Amino acid sequence: MFRFTIRQIEIFLKVCEAEGFRRASEALGISEAAISHQICLLEEQLGGALFRRRRGAAIQLLPEGEEFREAAILFVRQGLALGQRLAPAAPLPTSITIHTGPHLLEDALRPALPDFLRRHPDINLNLVLPKARRWLKQAILTDKVQGALLNVKAADELPHSDLLAQTEMALFACPTIAARIRANPALPIDLLLPNSEHPDAAAQIKYLRHAGVHFRIAGHYPFHDVGIRMAAEGAGALVVLSSIVTSLAPAGLLERVQNLGTWHTRLYLSPHLRPDHAQALREFFTTVAVGLTASSED
Template sequence: MPSLPFTLRQLEVFSSLATTRSFGRSAELLGISQASVSNQIKVLEEQLGVELFDRKPGRRPTLRAEGLAFLDDLRKFQIAGEVLAAHRRKNCEEVERKVRFKVLVGQGMFDAYVRRKLDQFFGAHPDIELEFEAQWPFGQLIRAVESGQFDFALINQRADHPVLNQFRELAMVRGGVYGHRKYAEGHDLPMTAEALNKLPFILPKATSKQEREVLRNYERHGIIPRHIIGHTQYYDVMAAMLDRGLGVASLSDAILPPAMRKDVIMLKSLEDWRMLYFRKDLGTDPNCNLVEDFLISSVLDDPDYPAIRRTRKTVPA
C-alpha cells in the first residue's frame, strides 16, 4: 500500500477550515492554537504540492479549485473509512450491552449541525450506538422512513409538500436560489426569473432523481437554467462553490455556513423548508428520549441554525 501524503489529523483540520473559513473558529472547535491550524494546512499543501486555500491578509480563507476537488474526494475517503471501520470485531459482552438505533438525517443538516456534536453524545452515553444514513432532502427520504428501517429521522422537506401524520414539524427555514452577491449587482432583489436564467447554475449529481426534481421546481417558477457549470452530491462542496462565485444553486438557508452568509445571499425566494422529526414507537426505553433530545437540540439549540419559526416540543420524561 502506498504511503499517504497526509495524516488523518491534517484531514480533520482541512475539513474544519473548509467549513468554518476561519482559523480562529477551527482552532476553537479542534482545541488547538490558530498557529497549529495554519501549520497543519501549510504542511498538508507542501506534502500535496498544491495550494488548497487562497489566504490574503484581512480576508477569510477560501478554497481554490484544487481545494474544492480535494474536499470532494475527502468526503469519499471518509465514507470508505467508515466502511472499513465497520469490520472491527467487537467484544461479545460489548455487543450485548450496547443499544443501537438507526437514524436517517438530511445530509446538510448532518454535516453542519449533528456530526460535530457526536463526540460529546457518545462520550456521555457510551452504551448507545447510533448508525446514521445521510441523504439529500428529497422525496425518497419520506419513503425510506415509511419502509420501517429507521428508528429516528430528522429531515428537511419543502413547505409545499404535505406533512404526513408520523412526522412532527420542528422548524421552518427560508429556501431559494442563492449565489454570491456579485450576481445581484445591477439588479433589484428578488431577481427575476429572466435574469436568473442567464446565470451559471450548480445542480445535484447529474442524471439523478434529485437533479430532475430541482429542475422541475425551477420550471414551476419560470427558471430554466441555460448554463449548468457543474454537479455535486455534497452540500458543503456546493456551498463552497457559491462562496467562490462560481455559480448559483437552490438551497435552504440552513445549509450555508455562517461565515458564508455575508457574501452568499438569496437572489430569489422559492419555497421555504420544514424540518421534520420522526420517532418509531419503541416503547418506554429511556434511551430513546436521550437520542431524541440530542438530535433535536443539536440543530435547534445551535445559534447558527437560521429558523424563521420554531415549534419544538418538550421531550417526554
C-alpha cells in the first residue's frame, strides 16, 4: 500500500520542473539534503527509482518517473478541482454609493476610507459628488439613491436625514482685510467665491444674499485649499465652514470676522440597505463628522 505524502508529490514535481535538486531546494526554501531524502522515501514507497542520477550530470526522469509525473499532475488537478467545488464561494462585496460634498469628500472621508474598507471587506463604498442639491433632494424623495452625507443649512435640504454634527458658517479673512472689514462695516466686502462649476457655488451665493451679506466678487477659486491660500494672500474674504478652515489652514492664517449661522452635517441612508451595512456606514460617517466638528472647536 502506498503511503507517500502530498508534500512528497509537491517536491517531486518541483524537482521535475527545476530539473535538479539544487534549484528545487532554492524554489521551495528547504535544503538540498531534505529534497534528496524525500525523493528517496517516495521511491521506496513506489518500489523503484524515478530519476537517473549521474555524478556531474543533470538528473533525468526514467520512464517510470515520467509515468508517475503524469499521474501526480492529474492528482493535483483533481484535488484543486475538488477543493473549488467544496469551498464556499466568497461573496462579492456589496456596492454602495454615497453622495457627499467636496469638503467632506476630500478632507475627511477619502483619507479615512482605506481603513473602513479594510474593516468591512463586504462593502464596496463609492463616494461621489451629487449633480446638484435639488437633484439629490428629489432623488431621496423618490428613493433613487442609497445615501447622502452633506453639510446643509436646514434639515429639509436633505429629507429623511439624521443630524450627526454641526459647525459654523463664517466670514474669514487675513488679518489685514479682517481689520479693514471691521473698520468699515458698511462697505461691500471683496469676496472670493467658488467657480460656477463648483457643486456649492450656487448654494453659497443664495445663502449669502439670504444672510444679507453685502459683497462684490473679487475672484473665484476651484477648491477650498486654493480659496484659503488666495484669502491668506489678501485677495479677498472667504465665506466657508469653520471646519474647512480648521482642517486646511494653519492656526492664525485667517481670522474669523463674522459668524453667519450654524450648518448641520446630516446623513441619509436608504431603508433598503442591509441593517449591518447601514450600521457600519452610520458609525463611520458619525466618527468623521464629529471629528471635523471637534477640530473646528479646538
